[in-house]
Amino acid sequence: xxxxxxxxxxxxxxxxxxxxxxxxxxxxxxxxxxxxxxxxxxxxxxxxxxxxxxxxxxxxxxxxxxxxxxxxxxxxxxxxxxxxxxxxxxxxxxxxxxxxxxxxxxxxxxxxxxxxxxxxxxxxxxxxxxxxxxxxxxxxxxxxxxxxxxxxxxxxxxxxxxxxxxxxxxxxxxxxxxxxxxxxxxxxxxxxxxxxxxxxxxxxxxxxxxxxxxxxxxxxxxxxxxxxxxxxxxxxxxxxxxxxxxxxxxxxxxxxxxxxxxxxxxxxxxxxxxxxxxxxxxxxxxxxxxxxxxxxxxxxxxxxxxxxxxxxxxxxxxxxxxxxxxxxxxxxxxxxxxxxxxxxxxxxxxxxxxxxxxxxxxxxxxxxxxxxxxxxxxxxxxxxxxxxxxxxxxxxxxxxxxxxxxxxxxxxxxxxxxxxxxxxxxxxxxxxxxxxxxxxxxxxxxxxxxxxxxxxxxxxxxxxxxxxxxxxxxxxxxxxxxxxxxxxxxxxxxxxx
Amino acid sequence: xxxxxxxxxxxxxxxxxxxxxxxxxxxxxxxxxxxxxxxxxxxxxxxxxxxxxxxxxxxxxxxxxxxxxxxxxxxxxxxxxxxxxxxxxxxxxxxxxxxxxxxxxxxxxxxxxxxxxxxxxxx
Numbered sequence: 001x002x003x004x005x006x007x008x009x010x011x012x013x014x015x016x017x018x019x020x021x022x023x024x025x026x027x028x029x030x031x032x033x034x035x036x037x038x039x040x041x042x043x044x045x046x047x048x049x050x051x052x053x054x055x056x057x058x059x060x061x062x063x064x065x066x067x068x069x070x071x072x073x074x075x076x077x078x079x080x081x082x083x084x085x086x087x088x089x090x091x092x093x094x095x096x097x098x099x100x101x102x103x104x105x106x107x108x109x110x111x112x113x114x115x116x117x118x119x120x121x122x123x124x125x126x127x128x129x130x131x132x133x134x135x136x137x138x139x140x141x142x143x144x145x146x147x148x149x150x151x152x153x154x155x156x157x158x159x160x161x162x163x164x165x166x167x168x169x170x171x172x173x174x175x176x177x178x179x180x181x182x183x184x185x186x187x188x189x190x191x192x193x194x195x196x197x198x199x200x201x202x203x204x205x206x207x208x209x210x211x212x213x214x215x216x217x218x219x220x221x222x223x224x225x226x227x228x229x230x231x232x233x234x235x236x237x238x239x240x241x242x243x244x245x246x247x248x249x250x251x252x253x254x255x256x257x258x259x260x261x262x263x264x265x266x267x268x269x270x271x272x273x274x275x276x277x278x279x280x281x282x283x284x285x286x287x288x289x290x291x292x293x294x295x296x297x298x299x300x301x302x303x304x305x306x307x308x309x310x311x312x313x314x315x316x317x318x319x320x321x322x323x324x325x326x327x328x329x330x331x332x333x334x335x336x337x338x339x340x341x342x343x344x345x346x347x348x349x350x351x352x353x354x355x356x357x358x359x360x361x362x363x364x365x366x367x368x369x370x371x372x373x374x375x376x377x378x379x380x381x382x383x384x385x386x387x388x389x390x391x392x393x394x395x396x397x398x399x400x401x402x403x404x405x406x407x408x409x410x411x412x413x414x415x416x417x418x419x420x421x422x423x424x425x426x427x428x429x430x431x432x433x434x435x436x437x438x439x440x441x442x443x444x445x446x447x448x449x450x451x452x453x454x455x456x457x458x459x460x461x462x463x464x465x466x467x468x469x470x471x472x473x474x475x476x477x478x479x480x481x482x483x484x485x486x487x488x489x490x491x492x493x494x495x496x497x
Numbered sequence: 498x499x500x501x502x503x504x505x506x507x508x509x510x511x512x513x514x515x516x517x518x519x520x521x522x523x524x525x526x527x528x529x530x531x532x533x534x535x536x537x538x539x540x541x542x543x544x545x546x547x548x549x550x551x552x553x554x555x556x557x558x559x560x561x562x563x564x565x566x567x568x569x570x571x572x573x574x575x576x577x578x579x580x581x582x583x584x585x586x587x588x589x590x591x592x593x594x595x596x597x598x599x600x601x602x603x604x605x606x607x608x609x610x611x612x613x614x615x616x617x618x619x620x
Binding site for chain 2: 140178185
């Protein structure tokens with residue numbers, strides 16, 4: 001009996017993905033908005049609970065391989081669920097659930113009510129494909145999931161049907177197509193060298209055939225880095241991000257910033273360490289490239305965010321700089337740095353989603369978009385600005401909050417790798433973060449002329465619509481407080497060998 | 498040089514990839530961009546099929562009795578590219594639909610590339 005339970009627990013990744021994909025196409029058939037919403041949320045709660053069970057299973061029994069349809073590895077598609085995959089899967093399911101909850105109250109004000117059903121179809125397809133990217137152990141399967149996630153992400157941007165959305169989506173789709181073309185080319189090179197698509201098999205072939213293949217290995221590594229870098233908003237390739245994230249409806253912006261740009265990075269990490277392995281990787285300069293791009297992203301992303309006038313664009317540029325931290329962590333090339341990159345994915349996922357949803361609430365209640373119009377907002381919407389403040393403090397790196405934990409440990413990793421000058425970049429980036437988040441908070445809460453004529457609580461939303469935001473904030477604080485547990489757990493599953 | 502000559506299909510695929518990539522990146526016209534994307538993806542299909550091909554062997558379709566497996570080419574790249582074609586078709590369809598929308602809103606299908614690359618808000 002218990003054997004049966006164990007073996008069916010191993011099916012959870014497949015069941016969640018299949019369930020979401022099948023459920024996605026039932027939703028357009030449901031007539032009323034309430035039914036669609038109820039159906040989606042039930043599905044998402046089930047996915048969340050299943051992911052919790054899966055995490056528990058992985059914590060007890062360790063990583064496992066799931067052979068889909070019982071075809072063995074070189075021929076069939078295989079999922080690999082280790083500690084990192086389980087925890088990232090749980091993060092995706094949790095954040096998506098909170099955003100879907102928020103969208104019930106606010107979505108109809110931004111998109112026409114005929115499209116509500118399609119929105120939930122798209123986000124459940126998106127969640128399924130993101131989970132697929134995270135779990136996959138097969139290069140081509142990962143590519144297909146990436147394409148599905150790109151198209152679904154385009155859908156949730158363009159669903160608002162405004163002029164700037166069309167343009168932003170086209171830009172995103174064109175650059176994404178370039179990226180996936182490069183990834184597919186990389187897969188072709190790897191396949192021609194090794195004759196396999198399953199990551200473990202490729203590694204065993206590649207590691208014994210390095211000599212004579214150095215150029216092909218380097219070219220394919222760069223193709224993967226640039227291709228997935230476009231999708232993950234690596235600094236010079238981030239140009240699609242601000243338009244897409246700022247013009248989309250608020251729940252879409254939160255999904256895009258918190259989840260969609262994270263999944264390709266997990267895939268990139270898996271390619272680096274499960275396909276090539278550290279020995280091949282450290283023989284090339286790809287990690288240094290990543291470190292340089294990450295550092296540039298941290299600095300220039302923050303500078304660009306500072307110069308923005310529009311609130312959502314500012315937060316979008318802040319995403320660019322936060323992605324810089326993740327690439328910085330991978331680029332350090334040591335165990336702690338890689339672990340911190342994964343931890344920062346979690347930290348940024350919960351923080352940025354609550355930040356975007358809070359900003360969306362300001363815009364929804366006041367009708368303004370510019371940062372200057374939000375002076376004195378703290379008197380009108382005290383709770384929402386409070387949530388915004390906590391999230392912003394985490395972005396800046398105030399102790400105990402997750403942003404601080406990852407910055408601290410990234411500094412430790414930088415020292416460990418013997419490059420102390422990198423601390424200056426981390427410090428400068430933190431100061432720049434403070435310089436654009438603090439004015440909003442200070443102008444929102446204080447200043448006599450700012451608060452003139454503002455009525456206390458006049459624009460605040462009812463507490464039930466703020467519940468998802470509050471839960472996200474609590475989750476964020478928990479991620480910070482329990483950082484020791486989370487980091488230990490990630491460290492157990494790290495691919496470093 | 499001799500290596501390039503013996504792998505002429507692969508070299509051609511890479512050149513086609515470059516052509517498609519540059520059209521997709523540098524051309525302002527949306528329809529031309531879509532054509533560039535298709536050239537790029539087709540070149541990858543060509544490269545993949547070349548990897549799986551073995552001269553003098555047959556396609557892995559059983560007609561009138563089975564040969565030994567040494568008689569057939571590698572079927573996996575072909576099967577993968579079937580999936581790749583499906584992906585390319587759906588992306589093309591999505592981009593064409595967006596182009597129609599773009600034309601309806603802006604009255605043109607020329608993207609202003611300079612502003613688009615800078616990422617400035619121009620609305």
